[in-house]
Amino acid sequence: MTDTFELATLGVRAGQRRTGFQEHSEALFLTSSYVFENAAQAAAGFAGGGDGYVYSRYTNPTVTMMQERLAALEGAQACVATASGMSAILATAMVLLKAGDHVVSSNAIFGATIQLFSTLLSKFGIETTFVPLTRIEQWQRAVRPNTRLFFLESPSNPLGEVADIAAIAAVAKQAGATLAVDNCLCTPVLQRPLALGADLVIHSATKYLDGQGRVLGGAVAGAKGAVMDSLVGFLRTAGPSISPFNAWVILKGMETLEIRMLAQSERALAVAAWLERHPQVARVYYPGLPSHPQRALAQRQQRAGGAIVSFDVKGGKEAAWKVIDATKLISITGNLGDVKTTITHPATTTHGRLTPEARAAAGIGDGLIRLAVGLEAVEDLKADLKRGLG
Numbered sequence: 001m002t003d004t005f006e007l008a009t010l011g012v013r014a015g016q017r018r019t020g021f022q023e024h025s026e027a028l029f030l031t032s033s034y035v036f037e038n039a040a041q042a043a044a045g046f047a048g049g050g051d052g053y054v055y056s057r058y059t060n061p062t063v064t065m066m067q068e069r070l071a072a073l074e075g076a077q078a079c080v081a082t083a084s085g086m087s088a089i090l091a092t093a094m095v096l097l098k099a100g101d102h103v104v105s106s107n108a109i110f111g112a113t114i115q116l117f118s119t120l121l122s123k124f125g126i127e128t129t130f131v132p133l134t135r136i137e138q139w140q141r142a143v144r145p146n147t148r149l150f151f152l153e154s155p156s157n158p159l160g161e162v163a164d165i166a167a168i169a170a171v172a173k174q175a176g177a178t179l180a181v182d183n184c185l186c187t188p189v190l191q192r193p194l195a196l197g198a199d200l201v202i203h204s205a206t207k208y209l210d211g212q213g214r215v216l217g218g219a220v221a222g223a224k225g226a227v228m229d230s231l232v233g234f235l236r237t238a239g240p241s242i243s244p245f246n247a248w249v250i251l252k253g254m255e256t257l258e259i260r261m262l263a264q265s266e267r268a269l270a271v272a273a274w275l276e277r278h279p280q281v282a283r284v285y286y287p288g289l290p291s292h293p294q295r296a297l298a299q300r301q302q303r304a305g306g307a308i309v310s311f312d313v314k315g316g317k318e319a320a321w322k323v324i325d326a327t328k329l330i331s332i333t334g335n336l337g338d339v340k341t342t343i344t345h346p347a348t349t350t351h352g353r354l355t356p357e358a359r360a361a362a363g364i365g366d367g368l369i370r371l372a373v374g375l376e377a378v379e380d381l382k383a384d385l386k387r388g389l390g
């Protein structure tokens with residue numbers, strides 16, 4: 001199926017398996033275990049020899065459908081779903097790394113991922129060097145003989161910096177390290193990291209794959225083989241498996257993924273272009289704008305700019321809070337990936353625990369606002385933002 005159909009078709013159709021009832025919509029299997037014909041079949045199932053289902057911590061038919069649909073979209077041979085995006089990253093680290101190993105990671109990644117690498121994994125003797133996303137020579141220089149994993153997100157959140165994934169993949173390959181790309185912000189609709197040379201793609205399915213802010217979920221996709229098999233083994237043993245209900249919601253979410261990502265990107269571009277012309281706005285960060293410093297790379301690597309638009313308002317924190325507090329339509333929340341537009345002040349929320357110096361080094365100014373653009377009409381979003389921009 002993967003070879004013959006376009007992305008839109010795969011999102012709607014890939015991975016579906018019908019039961020004997022011939023249901024048209026994908027079935028939700030709310031069951032924790034499965035029954036066997038006889039003792040011998042049960043023994044084979046537990047030994048991992050049978051192809052039947054055993055227990056939903058290992059896997060479940062609804063989860064299988066979700067995994068196969070996401071694998072098809074990413075152009076991956078295999079996919080393993082997890083309870084959340086963070087558990088997908090944890091699972092990847094647990095199967096690839098051991099005490100004494102070293103990670104090179106972008107410093108512009110999700111806050112909890114930074115915490116995972118710098119506080120949790122370091123307890124187990126795994127060290128991480130954080131480097132600027134766009135500085136290839138620093139990735140190269142950070143490599144040590146024990147480097148096993150390269151990790152990045154592109155574009156970065158909230159500043160929309162774009163990594164040259166193919167170039168970083170080449171450095172990883174030379175270092176003998178696995179490159180894992182968290183593709184949460186683009187989804188396979190806008191960017192397919194495996195085709196650019198990444199080894200693994202990681203998702204927080206909580207965001208755009210669900211798309212309507214309902215459930216938590218995560219996934220890792222990659223080539224069939226030892227790493228993907230070890231991920232299945234990790235879930236079976238350690239247990240951060242996805243709920244079949246959540247997998248079903250995400251499975252159905254993927255049916256509208258392409259149309260949502262393109263429509264949300266289109267709206268984001270319109271809002272970004274409007275903000276860029278506003279006299280109260282000092283700077284707009286959006287990979288889809290002609291003014292973006294990495295315009296050519298973004299256009300080569302991504303099908304559209306995505307739905308995250310950040311901007312600096314003149315007047316610092318006070319001015320930024322005024323814009324946020326004047327909104328009536330847009331939701332004040334840190335979440336993203338929803339069809340409902342959200343607004344947040346990174347300096348006092350997502351990046352609030354950093355010291356002012358670390359924040360400044362990360363480029364998170366007091367006047368910075370992040371929008372995660374949804375599906376409302378552009379004119380209504382502009383009117384909502386205009387109020388506080390004065």
Ligand SMILES: *Cc1c(COP(=O)(O)O)cnc(C)c1O
Binds near residue numbers: 084182184
């Ligand atoms: C939200 C997010 C995560 C974590 O996902 P959860 O599903 O909340 O655990 C990881 N990476 C990125 C880029 C995210 O936005």
